[in-house]
Amino acid sequence: MARNTTTPTTNGHARRPPTERRNRDDAVMAAAVEVMSERGYAATSVQEVADRVGVLKGSLYHYFSSKEDLLYRIVQESHTQTVQIAEDVSALGLGSLEExxxxxxREAVWFLNNRxxxxxxxxxxxxxxxxxxxxANAWGRYFERHxxxxxxxxxxxxxxxxxLDPRLVTRYILxxxxxxxxxxxxxGKKFTNTEIAEAFVALTRSAIATD
Amino acid sequence: MARNTTTPTTNGHARRPPTERRNRDDAVMAAAVEVMSERGYAATSVQEVADRVGVLKGSLYHYFSSKEDLLYRIVQESHTQTVQIAEDVSALGLGSLEExxxxxxREAVWFLNNRxxxxxxxxxxxxxxxxxxxxANAWGRYFERHxxxxxxxxxxxxxxxxxLDPRLVTRYILxxxxxxxxxxxxxGKKFTNTEIAEAFVALTRSAIATD
Incomplete structure (x- = not known):
């Protein structure tokens, strides 16, 4: 979660090159994710997000229109990334259990990298x-349905x-x-994200596979 | 989660028989659990808890001294019940995997009955x-440690x-x-709590057991 280090004093974002605008946008989202994860939505203030980015609160409304809008964008981005993982894996043409x-x-690694x-x-x-x-609830169901x-x-x-009914097997994995x-x-001992993901997959395989 | 049906108009709880006091206490806790689970802690108001029990807000402070006190009692009761399950099962003298x-x-059934x-x-x-x-964090660790x-x-x-390292196996089960x-x-289809608990145990057994 790198912080954007450009000076926050200008509000002339329309004149910025697209790359800088994108970087600032990413920094705003990263700060919002941090604050909301720490505090929970109800206790999150746009002021605290602004403080972490190092900008005035008012300028954040270039990036989102309300606290709910911010939550929506965070959830939407997570869904988009999850769908991408599903499509990437499907494109590999693996057998059903291997897929x-x-x-x-890959989902385990994503969760570990995006806690x-x-x-x-x-x-x-x-x-x-x-x-x-x-x-957003439909996105949650997409994940389970897939x-x-x-x-x-x-x-x-x-x-x-x-x-066992496939719904019970699915909820267990979910x-x-x-x-x-x-x-x-x-x-206790630190495990790498890879060690954790591999252990999770090995245990799940034993739980559900017939061989 | 039965609601207490005694009339809420008297505030003379000191004159009530112990059983009635206990019933009212249970009703207050049940309403608090409902509201806090629905709204989350930050958005929970003592007023809404009072409305569900059908008493004046002020009279709730016979049962707890603050919203945090209420949260503490809810969490404490959950821990006490979990420890009781662990002790009951240990007393059965089962083999290590069976225990x-x-x-x-039993924990699965408890979670399903106390969502x-x-x-x-x-x-x-x-x-x-x-x-x-x-x-409270120590209680969470007790559960994992056990x-x-x-x-x-x-x-x-x-x-x-x-x-696999026992910590990885434990976190998987956890x-x-x-x-x-x-x-x-x-x-979709409704499963009974028993069906769910048995499916969870069967899948976990396959994941971890050597036979």
Whole structure:
């Protein structure tokens, strides 16, 4: 989470080159993710986000129109990145069980590299309202639906146990992947993100695979 | 979560028989758990808790001294019940893997029967302050420590795989058990709490057992 180091005194963002605008935009989002993950949505203030970026509060409204807008963008970006992972893995043309496990491996690494974003997705999504809430809840269901499609395909191929309803198998995997971001926060020996992701995939494989 | 149905007009709680006082206390706690789970700690108001119990706000301060006190009691009760489950299962004198699985089965049922309490434990514990926060975090560690003790004992006995560090195996199980309360909230077919708990235990057994 690198902080933007350009001077914050100008409000002439329309004259900036696109790259600088993009960098500032990224810095604003990174600061917002940090603050919201630490404080929770209800206790997040736009003032604190501004303080972390090093700009006046008013200038932040070039980047988003309200606190809810900020939450929406954070959640939307997380969803977009998750969909990209699913599409990248599908494009590999793996077998059904291998595709499921590779998807889990990459999702686990994403969660571990984006713990703050993931915390917000799980804890604060409910603070969205109206159409935005419906959209965000649909994104959560997309994630589960994609997992369940992979589970069902692997059950049909005989590579995943079919003594349990695919919805139960899916929720089991979903519970595991949704919590993998919390593994490093405990005390004791540090494990790398790769070690954690590999252990998660190995244990999940044993739980569900028929061979 | 039965609501207390006694009339809320009297404030003469000191003259009530102990049983009635206990019932009212339970009703206050049940309403507080409901409100806090729905709204989150920051957005919870003592006024709304009072409205649900059907008493004046001021009379609630017979039962707790502050909103933080209420959160502390909710978290403390959850911990006490969890410790009781661990002690009950230990007293059965089961083998190491069987004790681990029976503990998970009963914890899963507890989480499923106490979803609101569990939501508060996971989401709002961080809002406690000072010694109370330290105490609550120690309770979270107790839960993980007990699981890890069971995992290590079963690894020593050769009943749980030892190709993975016990801390990784423990965090895997912990992630699963901590999310089991969320399994029923998804759309589609309803599963009973027993079906969910048994599926969770069967999948976890396959993930970790050597036989």
């Amino acid at each position: 499921l496990l590779e998807y889990l491996r 703050d974003r993931a915390n917000i997705f799980f804890t604060d999504r409910r603070h969205l309202t109206g159409e935005r809430l419906q959209e 997992l369940q499609d992979l589970v069902e395909a692997a059950q049909t191929d005989g590579h995943v146990r079919d003594d 519970g595991g992947i949704n919590n993998v971001r919390l593994w490093p926060s405990r005390s | 681990l699985l029976e503990y998970l089965r 609101d309490r569990a939501n508060i434990f996971f989401t709002d514990r961080r809002h406690l302050t000072g010694e109370r926060l330290q105490e 699981l890890q003790d069971l995992v290590e004992a079963a690894q020593t006995d050769g009943h749980v795989r030892d190709d 992630g699963g058990i901590n999310n089991v309360r969320l399994w029923p909230s998804r759309s």
